[in-house]
Amino acid sequence: xxxxxxxxxxxxxxxxxxxxxxxxxxxxxxxxxxxxxxxxxxxxxxxxxxxxxxxxxxxxxxxxxxxxxxxxxxxxxxxxxxxxxxxxxxxxxxxxxxxxxxxxxxxxxx
Amino acid sequence: xxxxxxxxxxxxxxxxxxxxxxxxxxxxxxxxxxxxxxxxxxxxxxxxxxxxxxxxxxxxxxxxxxxxxxxxxxxxxxxxxxxxxxxxxxxxxxxxxxxxxxxxxxxxxxxxxxxxxxxxxxxxxxxxxxxxxxxxxxxxxxxxxxxxxxxxxxxxxxxxxxxxxxxxxxxxxxxxxxxxxxxxxxxxxxxxxxxxxxxxxxxxxxxxxxxxxxxxxxxxxxxxxxxxxxxxxxxxxxxxxxxxxxxxxxxxxxxxxxxxxxxxxxxxxxxxxxxxxxxxxxxxxxxxx
Numbered sequence: 001x002x003x004x005x006x007x008x009x010x011x012x013x014x015x016x017x018x019x020x021x022x023x024x025x026x027x028x029x030x031x032x033x034x035x036x037x038x039x040x041x042x043x044x045x046x047x048x049x050x051x052x053x054x055x056x057x058x059x060x061x062x063x064x065x066x067x068x069x070x071x072x073x074x075x076x077x078x079x080x081x082x083x084x085x086x087x088x089x090x091x092x093x094x095x096x097x098x099x100x101x102x103x104x105x106x107x108x109x110x
Numbered sequence: 111x112x113x114x115x116x117x118x119x120x121x122x123x124x125x126x127x128x129x130x131x132x133x134x135x136x137x138x139x140x141x142x143x144x145x146x147x148x149x150x151x152x153x154x155x156x157x158x159x160x161x162x163x164x165x166x167x168x169x170x171x172x173x174x175x176x177x178x179x180x181x182x183x184x185x186x187x188x189x190x191x192x193x194x195x196x197x198x199x200x201x202x203x204x205x206x207x208x209x210x211x212x213x214x215x216x217x218x219x220x221x222x223x224x225x226x227x228x229x230x231x232x233x234x235x236x237x238x239x240x241x242x243x244x245x246x247x248x249x250x251x252x253x254x255x256x257x258x259x260x261x262x263x264x265x266x267x268x269x270x271x272x273x274x275x276x277x278x279x280x281x282x283x284x285x286x287x288x289x290x291x292x293x294x295x296x297x298x299x300x301x302x303x304x305x306x307x308x309x310x311x312x313x314x315x316x317x318x319x320x321x322x323x324x325x326x327x328x329x330x331x332x333x334x335x336x337x338x339x340x341x342x343x344x345x346x347x348x349x350x351x352x353x354x355x356x357x358x359x360x361x362x363x364x365x366x367x368x369x370x371x372x373x374x375x376x377x378x379x380x381x382x383x384x385x386x387x388x389x390x391x392x393x394x395x396x397x398x399x
Contacts, residue, residue, distance in 0.1 A: 040153070044282035048249065094288040096273050100260045 004057040009065040017084040023054045027077040035076040122192035130159045163283035164199035171290045175385025198395045200238040205391045221268045230259040231272035266299025297380040301373040
């Protein structure tokens with residue numbers, strides 16, 4: 001039930017790029033209303049898929065380098081990383097819609 | 111983890127119930143324009159109160175749909191200390207599937223259309239029935255049903271209500287939010303389908319409105335700024351369109367727009383009915399638990 005693990009410009013390489021598991025990265029910000037709406041969805045998905053996927057959050061305001069590197073133009077932005085590479089930008093949606101994306105991405109990486 | 115965790119409301123204590131109700135009042139039980147923090151607060155509160163979070167989420171959704179806070183307060187106050195409510199959100203889905211108490215598109219089982227959708231929905235309902243019966247339904251079973259039902263199903267089709275429900279409510283208590291959202295979306299589609307207003311018609315309508323609206327603004331304020339113009343003059347022009355927008359729509363009598371507006375009003379009424387009737391069903395199920 002806890003919030004997603006925060007990652008930063010400094011820890012992104014270890015938390016995401018070198019992760020043994022695929023990682024879903026949520027670029028978010030405190031002031032962003034839609035980000036708040038997405039939070040409970042990601043929390044539930046993390047409960048469901050936490051054994052297979054790591055879920056982390058990047059505070060866009062505090063981590064400009066990552067936002068620049070991954071061309072973050074709107075919030076929230078969700079990205080699926082696997083093997084040190086960004087595989088896909090995900091579409092925020094209902095749990096079942098996001099689950100379909102996750103299952104497809106996990107299947108594609110298997 | 112399965113859907114059979116035993117909750118005893120308020121730890122079985124009337125004193126704790128009273129204290130927690132006071133806390134709910136202070137923390138989240140008031141209308142807020144930003145539902146996410148309320149949802150967070152409500153979920154944490156539900157866990158402290160030994161209530162299934164999905165039940166509290168359903169109460170919050172009724173509030174969002176226009177039900178008065180006093181009604182929600184009274185629903186919470188009606189929960190007996192020690193009541194075991196873990197099956198209630200599952201029974202609520204079953205109510206929507208089999209009854210629906212006269213809401214449009216209910217009972218949902220009669221509105222699946224294609225056999226394929228009925229079968230998908232039945233497979234979800236079968237798992238909910240097992241939880242209600244006290245069976246342990248594994249997360250892998252929910253996942254299997256979800257994966258088997260994956261596909262590009264038409265937006266706004268009632269099958270999405272059931273597909274949204276294909277989760278273990280213990281792992282993903284926010285599932286009920288998706289269920290209600292999918293139901294609302296089906297109601298909207300239903301009302302717009304009634305007037306034959308599809309996505310293409312919507313695009314044409316709003317494109318036409320945009321052209322006429324811009325012409326109206328230009329007739330009052332002078333030429334519109336070019337796209338991407340962020341000069342002070344451009345920003346002032348856009349700011350001045352604010353008060354004109356209401357006037358424009360007051361006098362805009364295009365018959366397609368008027369029909370669209372009527373469908374939208376019907377949908378808003380449906381949404382409020384869903385909140386009120388859905389809450390009444392929830393309260394009934396809580397009392398029967």
